[in-house]
Amino acid sequence: MAYLNIDSKKERTYDAIVIGSGISGGWSAKELCEKGLKTLVLERGRDVKHIKDYPTTNMYPWEFEHRNEIPYQIKKENPIVSRCYAFHEDAAHFFVKDAEHPYLQEKPFDWIRGYQVGGKSLLWARQTQRWSDFDFEGPARDASP
């Protein structure tokens, strides 16, 4: 008798599907789970294991092949991502390189991307803004009638 996985549809049916596991997606998934929704998170990038996948964290500057600088050739091949202040040898592996996913720019726009579980939360500088009501009223203040 053929094996029929009759639970497949039930197992693969979700209340919510979150695309991307960065701060936005990760936080959304947390909220959805806490509200009891069966939630699926889809992430295009690789899984990043704590400690094991941080190959540069405990390195001293003099241990990097280029003293933590990006070589000229790589900068030349990656003009967009090279404009990001944090694109150095110690973090380059968490950045999407320009040629990996090119995009059209109608107006200049530096799109810094990180394809991995956690997205750009693995790159952020740990500055946390404290928003006030004033910040959320910007569109109403600035919008023309």
Ligand SMILES: Cc1cc2nc3c(=O)[nH]c(=O)nc-3n(C[C@H](O)[C@H](O)[C@H](O)COP(=O)(O)OP(=O)(O)OC[C@H]3O[C@@H](n4cnc5c(N)ncnc54)[C@H](O)[C@@H]3O)c2cc1C
């Ligand atoms: C160097 C640097 C320093 C920063 N420092 C700060 C700071 O100090 N303070 C601060 O507030 N902000 C900082 N930021 C900004 C902050 O890190 C980002 O705004 C934030 O991490 C974006 O989160 P996100 O979830 O919106 O997007 P992302 O983190 O970009 O997440 C998107 C996720 O979606 C995935 N994805 C994309 N396409 C698909 C697809 N088709 N299918 C499945 N998955 C997909 C990606 O792989 C990624 O994991 C910094 C950013 C950078 C680059």
